Structure formats: structure tokens, C-alpha cells
Amino acid sequence: MSIPASSVPRSWRERIVKYRLIGSKCSECGKTSYPPRNICPYCGSRRQEKFDLPRRGKVLSYTVIRTPPRDFLEYSPFIVALIELEDGTRVLSQLTDVEPDEVSTGMAVEAVFRRYKEQGKEGIIEYGIKFRPLIK
Amino acid sequence: MNKVYLIGGGATKIGEHWEKSLRDLFVEAALKAVDSAEISLKDIEAVYVGNMSSGELQGQEHLGSLMATWLGIPGVAAAKVEAACASGGVAFHQAYLAVASGLYDCVLVGGVEKMTDAIIYDVTAALIMADDYEYVAFTGASFVGLNAIVYRYYMEKFGVKQEDIALFAVHDHKYAVNNSYAQYQFAVSLERVLESPNVADPIKLFECAPVGDGSAALVLCSEDFAKKLGKDFLVQVAASTVATDTISLTNRRDLATLEATVKAANRAYRIAKISVEDIDVIEVHDAFTILGVLHLEDLGFAEKGQGWKLLKEGELEKNAKIPTNMSGGLKARGHPVGSTGVYQIFDIYLQLIGEAPNQVDSAEIGLAQSVGGVGGTVAINILRRVK
């Protein structure tokens, strides 16, 4: 078959951004992005600073993945949502600890650290941020 | 830019071709195109191959050289052109540029995709490569899921019911019945579409383009070359444009607008010196019913949020205002991803030379829209019958 795109060096390289939900803020126009960018997608400035994104937001839209890519089979079905964080940054992520019929657009959610997938039975485990309804 | 003419085309039936390989399909379509153009393979100076996932699903790259070899014409300029599901439309654009630049007189462009050797979970993994692998594919989203997010957003924003959007599938199937190379040649009812299982809520199975294998090819040539052939009809490429938008939904200005379509279409209309009213027939990239509706709006046929009305009010039918997807569209004609862009242009070509299965009366100007990702790339190709 083909060379797997998931690899150890790659997951390692991406870990900090994914574990801590790190975005970038443009030093010139102040707009934020996730994932962090080298060039501001809004004003084109090359001066970008990394920062910790807010951990709460609301659901803009969502879907339930019932035919997943192979690596995610074990976890399906699951909910993928487009979320707008408190500072306006948009992220695509999974919703967890909630059933599809409990989700609604506009719902408030908070970031949690969860398991996303494994690189096969013997490979490493990839962790990242998902979102769940607020606990309190 | 020099004038570019489309002088022939051919396509394989779309389906699960267990016995045909990637190269078998391409050669089959290419030979049909060459024969229809009444040229010989030796006349071809460049070959462009539109394809998305030959590497991932077939372990094969370097398709330019492979197909040139398999056609028996190694030595020509050749390359694989990839822009996710817009590979076909963008490959055509490259072929157009090749002739318009004056460097080549006769060029073959083909789109080919072989998806059925892999199981659905691997095809799903291959298709999500159309979006950001590190941050979007990582979430486990499928390509259907990304479109579902847009679908839900559209319905809620404009208060549109799913049944009015799902009609696009009914429309496609109705016309595919007459298309001998379509993957599905049977009609479906709206009930059947709505009762089919969810693939990624709210998108139902019958609202999704199927997985299949196929290839379509076209021959483009310069004015001099066309004159020497002395054909009694001539189809010109009136405009060929490509535009991109952000690859992921997270940076989009408006989730319900594919700005790449707007940009590429407006530029194409300017180049072709036409307005939407002048267009007689269109092929839109409705990989999912919601996209069909969005494309009508972004191409300028309806206001944002109103595209579904054209469908519901029958304005997309053969004898109506905007005959759309007379081939059966992506849902019923099929969607071997990298080849679809070329199939669509082939369908428009047939309309303009009077040989289409659902022939629109006196079609003179036609438009084909090929989309990659959720609008990450859009290719607009407008053809005009000039003789």
C-alpha cells in the first residue's frame, strides 16, 4: 500500500500546538488564527506571535461522522464541529462526552485533553484537544 | 492569448471496473478522444493527466510519463495535475494554457481515477487529503463531514429544509437515465433519498456522489491545426480560469459561499465577454446536494440563500432557464474524483455539437465548474460553439 502520512516525527512536531491549543496572533492587525500561521491570512504581515487560545467557545455547525477514515474506525461514530472560541478564532474539532441529539448550534463548549487515535496497535497514541459541554 | 479549440472527446463508462487498471481506463478514454477528433496519436505534443489520489490508492505517481508510455508516445511533454477533486478542471486549464501560449499545437488532456481497489475507510482517508491533513484530517473528519457542516449552516442560516436541497439528487438521477456512460442509470424518488442512511449528519447516502472508476479525455488544438483538419463545426474555449480559497473552512469569510467559484466565474465571464443570461447549459460540481445549490448562487444564477428555489421551481430542467447537469451530475453520472472535471467539459462539448443524451435546443455557450476540497480550488471552463 502507501506510505502512512502519520508518523512519529510528524506527531511530535505538532504536539505542542495540539496539546495546548496554541494559535497565532498577528502583531500588526491583531487577528488570530488556528493553527498558528507564518503569514497573517488577513493582512499579510510576517510578524506572528504564538499564544494560548481561549478554552471556551460555541458551536457554529457540526456533523456526525459515521463513515470515518480508517484510523478512526474504533472511535466512530463521533461528532466533528466548527467551533468559535471566545476571541473569535475558529477551530475544527471533535465534541466529546455528548450525544448527537444533545448538540445544538450556539451551544457553549470547553476544551478538554483527549485521545484522538493510535498509529496502529503497536504505534504511538496521538492526543489533542476536543470540546465538551460546560461542566459548571 | 491564442485561440484554443476543442476538437474531440471520449469517456469510459463510470463504475466499479474490477478488470480495468488506471492506465487501461486512461488509454480507453484517450483513444476515444483521439478517434473522435480524427487525429492520430502522433499529432499529440503534450499530455496532461488530471488525478487526485493515484499515489495513495494505487501506489502510482508520475502519471504524465506513465500515460505517455502507455499511449505509445513517450517523448511528449506530460505531467500529472492535482487539485483534489478539481484535478480534471485544472488539468484542462493547463492544457488550455499550453495551446493558448502558442508553444503547443495539439494537446491531450485526460482525467482518470481508480477508487474501487481500496475499501471505503481507505478511500475516506484519501479524500480528506483535500483538506488540511495536520489540523483537519487529525480531527477524524471525513470529506462528507466537512460538507455536512456547511449543509447544516446553510439550512439554519436561510431557513431551508433538507428536502428542498435533496431534490438535486432526484434531478441528477432523472437525467442520468439517458446517459449511457453514467454510473447509475435509474431514477430515484425524493423519499428514497431522504430515507437513505446518514453518512455524516445531515448528509444522507443518496445525497453523496458515489465512489467509482473512470476516465474522460479531450483534444485541444490551435487555430491553424483546426483549420488544417477542416471540421464543419468548431468549439472554442471561450474562457478557462482557476481560483483558490482558503483550504479549510475555519478561515472562510462566509461558510455558505465558495469564493473561489465567485472569483473564477466572474473572471471567466469577463474574458468570454458574457453574462450569466448568455449561458445555455451548465455542469456543476454537486458532489453533495448542498454544493449544487451553493454553486448556482456563487456562479451568479441566484442570490445567496435562494439557489434551492431554482431547483424546486424546475428552472434547472432541460427546457427551462438553466439546464443543469444534463449528464446526471456527480451524483448519478458518477465522480471518479480527478476525472470529473474532464467529464463535465466533455458533456458540455457534446451539448454544443448536438450529440448530448439530454440535448438542450441550440446550445451555443456552456459552462463546466470543477471544485476541489470544499471550494479550496475551483476551475471554470466556458465553451462556445463558433461554427
Next chain:
Amino acid sequence: MKPLKKVGIAGYGAYIPMYRIKDEEIARVWGRDVRRTPIQEKSVPGIDEDSLTFSVEAAQNAILRAKVSPQEIEAVYVGSESPPYAVKPTATVVAEALGITPRLIAIDMEFACRAGTTAMQSVMGLVASEMIKYGLAIGTDTAQGRPQDELEYTAASGAAAFILGPHNSENVALIEGSYSYVTDTPDFWRREGEFYPMHSFRFTGEPAYFHHIYHAAIGLMESLGLKNSDFDYVVFHQPNVKFPLKIAKLLGFSADKIKDGLLTGIIGNTYAAASMIGLAAVLDKAKPGERILMVSFGSGAGSDAFSIIVQDAIEEKRNLAPLVEDYIKRKKYVDYATYVRLRRKLRR
């Protein structure tokens, strides 16, 4: 054991996953009389959770309460018998996820249900010696219950985290001292390569649980010159409800002192987190000046006993993060089939 320099609890936090399975549902599948089940229900992790993800949330809660910046934490000690990797520490991922890296001492520890409290003792030593200022000690588990076995009715999941630092008024509590009692007693174990642990049934009672907790508690009280009446709360390791009630009685503590820290009946035995979650639940309620006795028990076997005095800062800090009760009341029941799926007991 009293440290040279005083050590306090700067912050604490717990995490319990939301899914629950009732013992009566497990009993239904195995045809057991419901009257012979030890607890009401136990916690079950979600499909995307493990002892590592629990640790991150519990630690986050501790950081919120401690009001320290992650870079001020210089040790992460994680105690668990169910880490996601057999080789590759949970501590490094937790540290990376919380922004504690790279300057820190990190290690995973194992000693059955006592690993988290032993982590606390180790961190105490680092703080008291001034090798570090703040250190994070975590107890976390997604305990494996052998199908049909006694322990399947109680093996549960959860985590608790404590940030320890030099004694000052900002801390929510002071740890007066600690005492450990350890012997080679094989009451419960798991051999390399085995998926489920083994236990020695009734042998796990008197020679193991009761013997070690009793001696650790007595040893602590003697070494600190304290008696029963000095304690307002007692928290014991809680593999079920009967054992801790019995040891409390044996040690002469009244039932009302144990009730706030005894949660097994409704969340199950969270193994390395058990006594620590009990302690967190008590800290969620206790008043400044009150004294808590916590005694863990880890099979193999050993007990760590602690005497903890609550400070004024608890009133302001306890509400900076979810309370144990907030996690307890967040629940959704699953049936045995879903439980088996979530606990990955099915061969695929």
C-alpha cells in the same frame, strides 16, 4: 516522618469520567444475585479517555486552585497501574500538555492503589529539601476488571492531582507528616503480558488491607503525637464500602468522620486515585483548622498515612475548579455491552 521544612498543598483537583455502569447490570449478565454486589455503580471512561487524559484534567484543576504558573512546577510524579503505555511515561505528556516542560523531574510510579500517595510523599521530599518549589503528584487509573470476577463490580476510573509547595498561608492545607508501612504481601498482582490482574480473595482483607492501614495509621498518630479525637475527617483507601467502614471502626473513628471521603459506593474503586479523590472531596467541604487523616493502601503491599490540616485559603480556592461533586453528578449510564466496548475488552 516529618519533613525538615514544612510542606503544604497549594492546589488540588480531581477528575471522574461521566459514564457509569450499575452493579445490578453487571450482575444481570453474569447471573449473580444483586444482593451480593458490593456497590451501587462505578465510573467508566469514554472511548477517547485513559489514565493520561484524566491526569491532565485533574492537574489542570489543581493548577487553577494553586494559582501557580505551570513553569513554576518542577516535578511531575504520576502513580498508576494502568498507564496507556507499558514503556513511555505519562508524566512527560502531562507535563507537555500543561506547559511544565522542559525543566522538571518527571517519573511514573507503580505500587497498585498507593502509587499516587507515594508520589505525594516523593514530591514532599523534593519540596522540603528545597530542590524544587512546586511539585505535582497525581494518582490515576482506568482499572481493569476481569470479566465475571469480584473486582469487575468495583474496578473504576478516575484521577486526583495535588500541587505541593513550601508551607505558606496561600496553601489550602498543611501536610503535618506522613508515615508508611510496607511489607511483601501478595494480595493482588499482575504478571507481565497479562491483561487482567489476579487477587487472592479473602487474603486481601486482614493480612493485606487491614494490617497495613492499621499500622500506618497508628504509626502516624504515634509519631505525630496525635489521637483519634484530633481528626475531623478520615479518608481510607476504598476498594468497596465495607472495608473502609470496618477499618474506621477498628481504629476507633465514628462513621460521620468517614462519610464525606467515602465515594466508592457511587463511583467505584478508582485505584491509585481512590484515597486521593476522597481527600479532594473532603477538601471541597472542610473548614479551616480541621484535621484530616488519609491512609492509602496499595496491594503488594503498603500504606501511606498523612495528617493534613486545612487552612483559611481553602474557602477562596475550592471554587476555582470543578468540585468532586460536580464530576459525580455528571453521569450517563451505559449497559454491559457498551461498557465492554469502552473498556476495550473485545478482541478486534
